[in-house]
Amino acid sequence: MNIPLFSAVVFAASALAGFLGALTGLGGGVVVTPVLALLLGVDLHYAMGASLVSVIATSSGAAAAYVREGFSNIRVGMFLEIATTIGAVAGAHLTSVVPASALGVIFGVVLLYSAWQSLREHRDHLTADCDPLADRLRMNGAFPERGRSIRYCVARVKSGFALMFGAGLLSGLLGIGSGAMKVIAMDQVMRIPFKVSTTTSNFMIGVTAAASVGVYLRRGYIRPGLAMPVMLGVLLGSLLGARHLIGAGTRALRLVFGTVVGVMAVEMIYNGLTGRL
Amino acid sequence: MTRMTDELLDLIISRILQLGVLISALLVLAGGVWYLAGSAGVPQPFGHYQPGGGVRALLALPRSEVVILAGLLLLAATPVVRVAFSLFAFAVQKDWTYVAVTAVVLGVLLYSLLMGV
Numbered sequence: 001m002n003i004p005l006f007s008a009v010v011f012a013a014s015a016l017a018g019f020l021g022a023l024t025g026l027g028g029g030v031v032v033t034p035v036l037a038l039l040l041g042v043d044l045h046y047a048m049g050a051s052l053v054s055v056i057a058t059s060s061g062a063a064a065a066y067v068r069e070g071f072s073n074i075r076v077g078m079f080l081e082i083a084t085t086i087g088a089v090a091g092a093h094l095t096s097v098v099p100a101s102a103l104g105v106i107f108g109v110v111l112l113y114s115a116w117q118s119l120r121e122h123r124d125h126l127t128a129d130c131d132p133l134a135d136r137l138r139m140n141g142a143f144p145e146r147g148r149s150i151r152y153c154v155a156r157v158k159s160g161f162a163l164m165f166g167a168g169l170l171s172g173l174l175g176i177g178s179g180a181m182k183v184i185a186m187d188q189v190m191r192i193p194f195k196v197s198t199t200t201s202n203f204m205i206g207v208t209a210a211a212s213v214g215v216y217l218r219r220g221y222i223r224p225g226l227a228m229p230v231m232l233g234v235l236l237g238s239l240l241g242a243r244h245l246i247g248a249g250t251r252a253l254r255l256v257f258g259t260v261v262g263v264m265a266v267e268m269i270y271n272g273l274t275g276r277l
Numbered sequence: 278m279t280r281m282t283d284e285l286l287d288l289i290i291s292r293i294l295q296l297g298v299l300i301s302a303l304l305v306l307a308g309g310v311w312y313l314a315g316s317a318g319v320p321q322p323f324g325h326y327q328p329g330g331g332v333r334a335l336l337a338l339p340r341s342e343v344v345i346l347a348g349l350l351l352l353a354a355t356p357v358v359r360v361a362f363s364l365f366a367f368a369v370q371k372d373w374t375y376v377a378v379t380a381v382v383l384g385v386l387l388y389s390l391l392m393g394v
Contacts, residue, residue: 003316007309043326053349057302060294060355074287078363079378085385092389137374206294210356211386214393220329224338224345225322228309231349235302 003225010040011229018058018237020257023244024118025198027205028234029055030111030176034264037104037277042226044100044277048175049221052209054234055177059206061235071199076139076154076192080164081204084182085211087168092215094173104272107174111265114180119258126152127191133157134190143196152193160190172212175221177205286366290359297355301348308344315341332394357386 001009013035018028029051036047095103134140134154142149154160167181179201186197216222271277329335335346360383367375 001321003319003321004313006321007313042323045326046323053352056352056356057298060298060352060359074290074363075375078360078375078382081360081382082378082385085382085389089385089389138372206356207360207382207386210353211389213353214389214391217335217393218329218331220327220331220334222335222349223323224308224335224342224349225312225316227349228305228312228345231305231352232302232309235298 006040007225007229010036010226011233013040014054014230014233015237015240018054018234018239019241020237020253021234022058022238022241024254024257025179026114026118026257026261027055027177027179028058028238030114030179031261031264032230032234033107033175034111034268036230038264038267038271044103045095045219045221046223046226048095048103049216049223050227050230052175052212052216053222053227054231055175055209056206056213057231057235058238059177059202059204059209061239071143071195072203073139073141073192073196073200074203075137075141076186076190077200077204079137079139079157080161080182080185081207083161083164084168084171084178084204084208087165087170088172088208088211089215091169091172091174092212092219094169095215095221096219098173100277101272101275103174104268104277106170107176108265108267108269108272110170110174110176110181111268112262115258115261115265117180117184119254122187122194124193124195125187125191126193127155128153129155129191131155131157131190141196143193145195150193152191152196155191156189160185163189168208168211171205171208172215175212175216177209179205286363289366290362293359293362294355297351297358301352301355304348304351305345306348308341308346308348311341312339312345315339331392353390357383357390360386 017031021028021031033047033051036042037044130153134157140153142151163185167178171178182201183197186192187194364379
């Protein structure tokens with residue numbers, strides 16, 4: 001395929017991935033990589049590089065809106081970013097020793113897990129069991145709901161921190177935002193309200209991804225000609241998707257999209273195992 | 278007083294993020310149009326990975342791709358500027374614990390970005 005046609009196809013596919021990624025909360029980056037690698041014949045490392053760049057764009061674009069609404073917890077985010085950025089640098093370095101086939105398998109497993117996670121119902125686990133460390137770090141906060149301010153406190157800071165290192169590691173290793181893993185660490189382990197967890201995660205994703213960019217550039221994973229249509233497409237798609245976030249019929253769309261993503265994940269694992277990546 | 282500063286901080290951070298993304302998207306778009314105009318009939322070269330050597334090697338690419346690269350680098354710098362601004366804001370609040378926390382994050386980011394040169 002010649003470059004102009006190829007770029008147009010990549011742009012359209014990225015816009016669709018960004019739209020559906022924002023709608024389901026999966027994120028555009030984790031969806032666009034398998035599309036590029038499985039359907040459009042792009043090398044996995046180049047796909048990861050382009051995806052990483054698009055992750056920064058959507059995170060910074062979306063976080064701007066969330067931060068203004070007062071949902072995200074900047075202290076929790078900043079503290080956990082120590083773990084995610086160090087993890088990301090380590091993960092990005094690992095890409096030079098982990099073979100592409102293994103990356104494909106890990107990617108598929110993470111994708112499957114993220115898809116499953118996005119289909120689950122979410123309930124807040126507000127707790128009275130505050131971690132004294134959270135108190136000392138002034139992490140406990142409040143978020144607005146129906147005009148009222150609801151207070152929450154943060155549990156198990158150390159476990160959350162350890163999980164965030166893992167989230168960062170996967171982010172650097174696979175060129176994704178690791179949003180699903182970040183939300184699990186905050187929502188399930190640290191007992192932060194779901195809304196605050198997702199928005200703080202969004203806020204953190206850009207910083208985590210930026211920590212891998214240097215290593216990706218050095219390794220030559222980021223090709224401007226490929227990153228261009230991917231970044232513009234995912235950004236446009238996710239901005240449109242965020243507007244339709246709370247609409248009727250989202251449930252059905254989530255199921256369809258979750259199934260498609262599941263099939264892609266299985267194909268990534270299969271191609272990895274058979275050495276086709 | 279602290280509350281007020283926090284809200285102002287949030288607002289400024291969100292403006293930094295928006296502006297950074299907007300300018301970098303425009304740069305990438307401009308470079309992209311130029312790149313596409315000069316690449317009719319050229320087959321896409323992204324099928325096989327070839328090890329590269331960082332930003333310095335990328336600067337040898339055609340000008341249009343260097344413009345795209347400039348947009349991408351600005352994009353990568355946006356979160357760094359955000360963290361740097363948070364450092365400043367925590368210092369204004371005399372919250373030394375978080376000045377230290379933010380300094381570590383900023384250090385890791387700068388280390389990583391310098392690796393890419």
